[in-house]
Amino acid sequence: MRSRLWIGLAGFAVLALVIAALPRFISDFRARELAIVGMYFIALLGLSVLTGYSGQISLGHGAFMAIGGYTTAVLSVDGIYGHQIRDLWTIPIAGMVAGVAGLLVGLPALRLSGLYLALITFGIAVSLPQLPKKFDQFLGGTTGKILNLAKPPFGLATTANNWIYYLTWGIALVLLVAAWLLVGSKAGRALKAVRDSEVAATSSGVSLATYKTLAFGISAFYAGIAGSLYAIANAYVNPDVFPIILSVYLVVGLAVGGLESLVGLIAGAGLIYFLQNHADSVAGWINHLPVFNLDPKQPGIPSMIFGVVLIVVMLLVPTGVGGLVRRAFGPLTSRLYTRS
Amino acid sequence: MGGRIIFACAIVAAVAATSAGARPSATPGVSATEIHLGSSVPLSGEAAIAGNVARGIDAYFKYVNDKGGVFGRKLTLTYLDDGYDPGRAVNNTIRLIQQEQVLAVFSSLGTSNNLAVRKLLNDAKVPQLYVSSGATTFGRDYKKYPWTIGYIPPYSEEGELYGRYVVKNVKKPKIAVLYQNDDYGRDLLAGLKRGLGARAKSIVASVGYDPTSADVQPQVTQLKASKANVLMVFAFGKFSLQAFNAVSRLAWKPQIFVNDVSSASALMAIVPQKAANGSISIVFGKDPAAPLWRNDKGIKLFQSILKKYGSSVNSRDLQDGYFTAGMATAYTMVDTLRKAGKNLTRQSVMNAATHLNEKGNPFVLPGIVIRTTPSSRFPLTQVRLQRWSNNSWHPFGKLISAKP
Numbered sequence: 001m002r003s004r005l006w007i008g009l010a011g012f013a014v015l016a017l018v019i020a021a022l023p024r025f026i027s028d029f030r031a032r033e034l035a036i037v038g039m040y041f042i043a044l045l046g047l048s049v050l051t052g053y054s055g056q057i058s059l060g061h062g063a064f065m066a067i068g069g070y071t072t073a074v075l076s077v078d079g080i081y082g083h084q085i086r087d088l089w090t091i092p093i094a095g096m097v098a099g100v101a102g103l104l105v106g107l108p109a110l111r112l113s114g115l116y117l118a119l120i121t122f123g124i125a126v127s128l129p130q131l132p133k134k135f136d137q138f139l140g141g142t143t144g145k146i147l148n149l150a151k152p153p154f155g156l157a158t159t160a161n162n163w164i165y166y167l168t169w170g171i172a173l174v175l176l177v178a179a180w181l182l183v184g185s186k187a188g189r190a191l192k193a194v195r196d197s198e199v200a201a202t203s204s205g206v207s208l209a210t211y212k213t214l215a216f217g218i219s220a221f222y223a224g225i226a227g228s229l230y231a232i233a234n235a236y237v238n239p240d241v242f243p244i245i246l247s248v249y250l251v252v253g254l255a256v257g258g259l260e261s262l263v264g265l266i267a268g269a270g271l272i273y274f275l276q277n278h279a280d281s282v283a284g285w286i287n288h289l290p291v292f293n294l295d296p297k298q299p300g301i302p303s304m305i306f307g308v309v310l311i312v313v314m315l316l317v318p319t320g321v322g323g324l325v326r327r328a329f330g331p332l333t334s335r336l337y338t339r340s
Numbered sequence: 341m342g343g344r345i346i347f348a349c350a351i352v353a354a355v356a357a358t359s360a361g362a363r364p365s366a367t368p369g370v371s372a373t374e375i376h377l378g379s380s381v382p383l384s385g386e387a388a389i390a391g392n393v394a395r396g397i398d399a400y401f402k403y404v405n406d407k408g409g410v411f412g413r414k415l416t417l418t419y420l421d422d423g424y425d426p427g428r429a430v431n432n433t434i435r436l437i438q439q440e441q442v443l444a445v446f447s448s449l450g451t452s453n454n455l456a457v458r459k460l461l462n463d464a465k466v467p468q469l470y471v472s473s474g475a476t477t478f479g480r481d482y483k484k485y486p487w488t489i490g491y492i493p494p495y496s497e498e499g500e501l502y503g504r505y506v507v508k509n510v511k512k513p514k515i516a517v518l519y520q521n522d523d524y525g526r527d528l529l530a531g532l533k534r535g536l537g538a539r540a541k542s543i544v545a546s547v548g549y550d551p552t553s554a555d556v557q558p559q560v561t562q563l564k565a566s567k568a569n570v571l572m573v574f575a576f577g578k579f580s581l582q583a584f585n586a587v588s589r590l591a592w593k594p595q596i597f598v599n600d601v602s603s604a605s606a607l608m609a610i611v612p613q614k615a616a617n618g619s620i621s622i623v624f625g626k627d628p629a630a631p632l633w634r635n636d637k638g639i640k641l642f643q644s645i646l647k648k649y650g651s652s653v654n655s656r657d658l659q660d661g662y663f664t665a666g667m668a669t670a671y672t673m674v675d676t677l678r679k680a681g682k683n684l685t686r687q688s689v690m691n692a693a694t695h696l697n698e699k700g701n702p703f704v705l706p707g708i709v710i711r712t713t714p715s716s717r718f719p720l721t722q723v724r725l726q727r728w729s730n731n732s733w734h735p736f737g738k739l740i741s742a743k744p
Binding site: 027028029032033036126129130133141142143144146149161230233234235236238240241242243245276277279295296297298299300301302303306 | 382383384385388389390391392394395398419420421423424425426427428430431432434435438439451452455456457458459460463521522523550551552651652
C-alpha cells in the first residue's frame, strides 16, 4: 500500500508542476480554455465517485452544476440582505448548496438503480432549468443574471484568464487529492462494494443508505463547485447555460476518461471541451484523409463530427483513457506493488 | 563578455520587434490589407439552421473582396459555433476579441446569447453590431451600453402593428394569444396590448407555453374554447408548426397572425394549408422562396453571389431566407465600414453605425431606408404586412413604421 502513496505523490507532483508552468507557454486565451477544461474535470471527478466507484448512474449532473452556478450568481449579484459576496467566496457555498441538493436526490436513489435512477436524474436535468423561469424575479428568468466580470483579487498582477485558470486548477488539484484519498479509504472500499454487489455489501455490514446518499452528496458538491466556476468565468447564467446536453457530455467525458481513473478524467474533460469548440480543427484533420470533404461551417456538421469522433475514441479505447494508461503502465506499477 | 553582447542585442531586437509589431495593431482587426470581424452563431443543436445567416454574410464579404474590398482592405468573418448556448457564446466572444483580435463582433445570434456578452463587449469597448435579435433592449439601452446596436424591428413593435391592424380591420374582434413564455413571447404580447389600446379587452384568452414543452396542442385547444375569431401565434419554430396543425385538426377558423421569426416560407409551406391560408405576418426582407421576387434584381444578385462564393451550398440554400437575411446585414456592414472611412477605429465604426442613412439595400423590401442616429438605434424599422395564400407570402399595403 505504501507504493500506491508514492506513485500517487510523484504523479501528483508532476501534474501540479505541469499545471503551474503551462500558462507560460500558451496564449492568454488558451489558459481560459484550459480553465474550462478544469471545470469539466472537477464535475467529472464527482461523477466518477458516483458512477465509477459507487455504480450509480446520473444523467443529471448538469443540474447540479446549474445549482452551483445560480448560487454564485445570486450571492454575487444580489447578495444576502443587499450585501454582495465576492465571487471567490461564493464557490464553497455553491458546492455545499449543490451537495445538499445531491443528498436529497440521493434519497429516492436508494430505491432505484440502473436505468430507473438514470431516468430520475435525467428528469432533474430537464426540469430544474424551469425553476429560474418560474421565479424570474429572484433568478432572472430567461434573461438570466449578469455577473461582474472576473478580476484577479488582492491586486494580483495577472490577466483575468490566468486568474481563472489558476483558481480552477488550484481547486481541481485539491479536489483531486480529496477524491483520491476518499476512494482509497474505508469509505471508498465500501462504495466499491456497493457497486459490485449490494447484497454482498449489506451482508458485510456496509450501510447501503449511508453510502449511496453520501456518494450523491459528494458528487453533487463537486458539480456545484464546477458550476460556480463556470458562472464566474462566463459572468452570466441563464437556463440555457446549463442545457440538458451538458449532463450527457459529462457522462461522455466520464466514459472517455475511464470509469475508475481519476487523472484520466482530464482527458475526458479535454475531449468534451475540444469537440464542442474546435470541430473545425477536427474537420481539417479528417479532410486530410482521401474522400472526405467536410465543411465545419455547415449547420449540423459540428454535431456530426462530435458523434463520429466519440465512436472512434470508444472503439480505440473502450476502457477510457484511464484504462489505457493502466494497461500501458500496469506491468511497471504492479511490479512495484509486489515488491513492497 | 560575448554572452553579454549577445544578450544586449537580443534585448534590442526584442524591443524593436515589439514596437514594430505594435504599429499595425493600433486598431485590432484592421491592417493595411484586411478588416477582421467576428460572430457567434449556432451551427449545432436545435437552432443550427439559423447559422446560415453567418454563411450568407461570409459569401457576401467574399463577393465584396472580389470587387476590391473596402478601401482596398479585404473583409474576413470568423464565425464560431455556440450551439445556441449563451455560455459558449461568451467563450466564443472572448476568443474573438483576444485570440482572433477582431475589430468588432457582428450579427451574433440570439437574445440570451447577446445579452450574455453585452457587458463584457462594452467594458472592452468592442462594438457589438447589428445584433441578430428583436429584443427591444439592444436598441433602447444605448446609454448604458453605448457599444451595442440592434438590427431587425423590435418584437414589441411587431406586436403593436398586429394590434393596430386588428382594431382597424376586424369587426368585433375576440383575440386568442398563444405565446412563448419568455422575453420574446412576452415582448410581442405586450406590444399587441399597446397596439389594441382601448380595445385591449378584446383579448379573450392568452396562454403561454414553455420553450421546452413537447407540444402546444393543449394550449390551442384551450384557446379555441374561448370562441375567439383571431389567433396570434407568437411561437417559434416547431411550436408554430404545431399550432397550425392543431388549428386545422380542431377545425377552427380564426384569422391567424404569425410572428415574423416563424413565418419562413419553408415552414408555412408544410403546415395544413386550410389553417395557413389567409394568415398575416410582417415582412422586411426579400423572401427568396416567394414567386414575387423571382425576377427581382436583388434576389438574382443574392443567388449568383451564393452560388459563386458560398461554401458547400445546395439548391435549397438558394431559397433559404436566413442567407438573404445575412446578406442584408452584410450589405449594411459594408456600408458602415465605408462610412467609417480609411482610418478605421472601433470608435469610427460605432460612429458610422449610429449615423446610417442607407437606401437601396437590395436584400430588403424596396423603399426601406435603414436609418440610425446616436439616440435611435433601430436600423430596420419599416415593414409591410403580408398574407399567405397559394403557397407563398404576398405583401400588401404600404410600408409602415415599426419604430419604437
